[in-house]
Amino acid sequence: MGKSLAYKILENHLIEGELSPGGEITIKIDQTLTQDSTGTMVYLQLEAMDADFVKTDLSVAYIDHNTLQTGFENADDHAFIESVAKRHGVLFSKPGNGICHQLHLENYGAPGKTLLGSDSHTPTGGGIGMIAIGAGGLDVAVAMASGVYRLTVPKVVNVELSGSLRPWVSAKDVILYVLKRLKVKGGVGKIVEYTGEGAASLSVTERATIANMGAELGATTSIFPSDENTRLYLASQSRESDYAPFAADADAVYNQILKVNLSELTPLAAMPHSPDNVDSVSNIGEIHVDQVAIGSCTNSSYEDLMKVAEILKGNRVHPDVSLVISPGSSRILSKLASNGALADLIDAGARIIENACGPCIGMGQSPRSGAVSLRTFNRNFKGRSGTLDAGVYLVSPETAAISAVRGVLTDGMKTGRPLSAAPPESFPPRDSFIVYPAGANKKNTPVAMGPNIKPFPRNTRLEDEAAGTVVLLAGDNVTTDDIMPSDSRLLPYRSNIPYLADFCFEKTDAEFAKKCKAANGSVIIAGENYGQGSSREHAALAPLYLGVKFVLAKSFARIHRSNLINSGIIPLLFENPADYGDVQLGERLVIRDAREQILNPTVVIHSPERENTRRALSDLSEYERQIILAGGKINLMRNNG
Numbered sequence: 001m002g003k004s005l006a007y008k009i010l011e012n013h014l015i016e017g018e019l020s021p022g023g024e025i026t027i028k029i030d031q032t033l034t035q036d037s038t039g040t041m042v043y044l045q046l047e048a049m050d051a052d053f054v055k056t057d058l059s060v061a062y063i064d065h066n067t068l069q070t071g072f073e074n075a076d077d078h079a080f081i082e083s084v085a086k087r088h089g090v091l092f093s094k095p096g097n098g099i100c101h102q103l104h105l106e107n108y109g110a111p112g113k114t115l116l117g118s119d120s121h122t123p124t125g126g127g128i129g130m131i132a133i134g135a136g137g138l139d140v141a142v143a144m145a146s147g148v149y150r151l152t153v154p155k156v157v158n159v160e161l162s163g164s165l166r167p168w169v170s171a172k173d174v175i176l177y178v179l180k181r182l183k184v185k186g187g188v189g190k191i192v193e194y195t196g197e198g199a200a201s202l203s204v205t206e207r208a209t210i211a212n213m214g215a216e217l218g219a220t221t222s223i224f225p226s227d228e229n230t231r232l233y234l235a236s237q238s239r240e241s242d243y244a245p246f247a248a249d250a251d252a253v254y255n256q257i258l259k260v261n262l263s264e265l266t267p268l269a270a271m272p273h274s275p276d277n278v279d280s281v282s283n284i285g286e287i288h289v290d291q292v293a294i295g296s297c298t299n300s301s302y303e304d305l306m307k308v309a310e311i312l313k314g315n316r317v318h319p320d321v322s323l324v325i326s327p328g329s330s331r332i333l334s335k336l337a338s339n340g341a342l343a344d345l346i347d348a349g350a351r352i353i354e355n356a357c358g359p360c361i362g363m364g365q366s367p368r369s370g371a372v373s374l375r376t377f378n379r380n381f382k383g384r385s386g387t388l389d390a391g392v393y394l395v396s397p398e399t400a401a402i403s404a405v406r407g408v409l410t411d412g413m414k415t416g417r418p419l420s421a422a423p424p425e426s427f428p429p430r431d432s433f434i435v436y437p438a439g440a441n442k443k444n445t446p447v448a449m450g451p452n453i454k455p456f457p458r459n460t461r462l463e464d465e466a467a468g469t470v471v472l473l474a475g476d477n478v479t480t481d482d483i484m485p486s487d488s489r490l491l492p493y494r495s496n497i498p499y500l501a502d503f504c505f506e507k508t509d510a511e512f513a514k515k516c517k518a519a520n521g522s523v524i525i526a527g528e529n530y531g532q533g534s535s536r537e538h539a540a541l542a543p544l545y546l547g548v549k550f551v552l553a554k555s556f557a558r559i560h561r562s563n564l565i566n567s568g569i570i571p572l573l574f575e576n577p578a579d580y581g582d583v584q585l586g587e588r589l590v591i592r593d594a595r596e597q598i599l600n601p602t603v604v605i606h607s608p609e610r611e612n613t614r615r616a617l618s619d620l621s622e623y624e625r626q627i628i629l630a631g632g633k634i635n636l637m638r639n640n641g
């Protein structure tokens with residue numbers, strides 16, 4: 001029986017367990033990446049583990065999210081990360097170098113390798129034929145300290161691509177189409193593997209765009225074969241020696257198949273406020289546009305920006321539109337500067353901002369009240385832009401650029417304008433933004449600890465009774481942006497959970513933190529896909545700090561579920577879906593004999609006031625049960641010496 005590419009790479013890295021869907025395996029991790037907004041927790045945890053030099057082949061600490069430095073907090077975080085990186089043999093990428101996923105693809109990603117990153121868009125690396133997985137910070141810290149990662153074996157969905165993209169239709173439209181078909185929880189527990197002549201026709205950066213937004217499907221990761229286009233990309237980055245061909249067997253067996261003919265796709269847009277709320281640009285119509293933002297780890301490649309430059313050249317940005325462009329990396333910006341494309345962008349009226357996440361995570365460039373903002377990013381959750389009543393549409397760079405010129409959402413195909421592909425480029429090796437840990441070690445490098453960096457909260461072992469008051473009744477697809485909002489106001493406090501906790505669920509219920517503090521233990525009730533989106537552990541650590549004992553939901557998103565478990569908060573599933581609508585706000589829920597019950601697949605939850613009981617599924621692996629009993633992963637590791 002033929003194997004998928006995903007399973008081949010997992011098999012090459014298998015340390016323990018059986019490679020069959022639903023089972024638990026331990027794999028070797030070749031590379032890790034962290035970014036700064038999750039990285040401060042990662043490095044606090046690495047220090048707490050008393051780890052020495054990393055056990056991976058390569059670990060990189062990028063600074064790309066919190067780069068505004070409006071106060072000392074960001075700069076202190078950067079200094080902290082740099083110092084701990086040195087102590088553990090981790091490469092440090094300085095602010096200004098670019099966005100972690102773009103940089104990793106350019107400089108370090110390699111076919112057939114495994115990568116674990118403390119950011120949900122780590123699967124961008126799937127564009128180069130590697131198994132690249134996003135995880136919570138603690139799991140990444142453990143991978144750095146031990147060189148391994150434990151995961152539930154995903155199923156594999158095959159997206160078979162035929163045909164080729166027409167001008168004005170781009171990789172972004174491919175993934176928007178897949179999102180329209182599979183929806184935001186369609187990839188949970190799955191790896192999305194792209195094959196076919198259509199996949200072969202795409203460049204590595206196009207593949208990376210598609211793999212990047214596989215995170216929006218909730219997928220564990222996405223992967224493309226490594227082929228001639230991969231070799232060409234690596235050669236263009238002066239790294240041809242990292243090339244190796246990888247593909248699925250011709251008779252590979254998949255758990256699900258989706259066929260997409262690239263030749264039939266048209267420009268698409270994800271409408272407010274979800275990446276799967278997709279329609280064609282021509283159906284949505286020529287709505288007035290206030291802001292256009294081009295960049296993010298999804299669409300800030302050299303190819304993307306060259307297409308934008310071609311569209312803008314000799315044109316001007318519409319008077320009603322603010323166009324901002326954040327290139328993906330310093331190398332890309334430097335190339336645009338030397339080949340004249342940067343001048344084309346600026347002359348047309350584009351605002352060039354730093355090579356960083358920037359507006360994608362609400363670090364500046366919030367649109368005006370009630371604005372329509374077209375963004376080439378990957379998430380358009382309500383309020384993520386920093387403007388609660390703005391409507392964010394996710395589009396391709398081509399659609400964004402032509403719409404910026406015309407002032408209305410525009411289907412470029414209908415303009416009849418020709419559009420050529422970006423000419424191939426080669427990028428000489430350059431590492432002026434990288435600080436190497438060479439010569440450093442734990443003993444001779446002190447930790448630079450600023451006053452805003454507080455210890456992370458730790459749980460205590462599970463008690464015999466786990467009880468809490470229901471403080472929130474949440475719906476489906478709650479995002480970690482809902483749970484622990486992030487923007488220019490809050491990002492500087494990513495290393496200070498006590499401060500951040502007061503803003504937990506701020507946009508859903510401004511009283512949430514107060515209610516938790518008043519209750520003697522709290523419980524959250526939620527619908528499907530609870531905790532989708534960002535990998536931020538803060539969405540588990542802030543509830544932990546506020547005394548949340550368990551979350552009872554219809555289903556969970558993968559990374560957040562792991563983060564809850566790692567924090568010792570029990571993720572439980574309704575056994576009877578009708579109970580979801582029955583639980584009331586303020587109701588006290590009690591799990592008696594919790595230490596005993598957690599060992600079983602179902603748990604009985606008492607409601608003393610209503611004198612009834614409900615059953616929940618605990619759905620935990622043996623290892624996860626041990627973590628919950630210990631009160632979190634760090635405690636378990638400590639107990640086990």
Ligand code: MIC
Pocket residue numbers: 037038065118119120121361486533534535536
């Ligand atoms: C995101 O795109 O939501 C982020 C910000 O990159 C997060 C990480 C974070 O919250 O720090 C992610 O994708 O994991």
Ligand code: SF4
Pocket residue numbers: 065099119121296297298356357360361377378
């Ligand atoms: Fe940064 Fe946005 Fe990518 Fe997250 S999605 S890593 S915030 S650019």
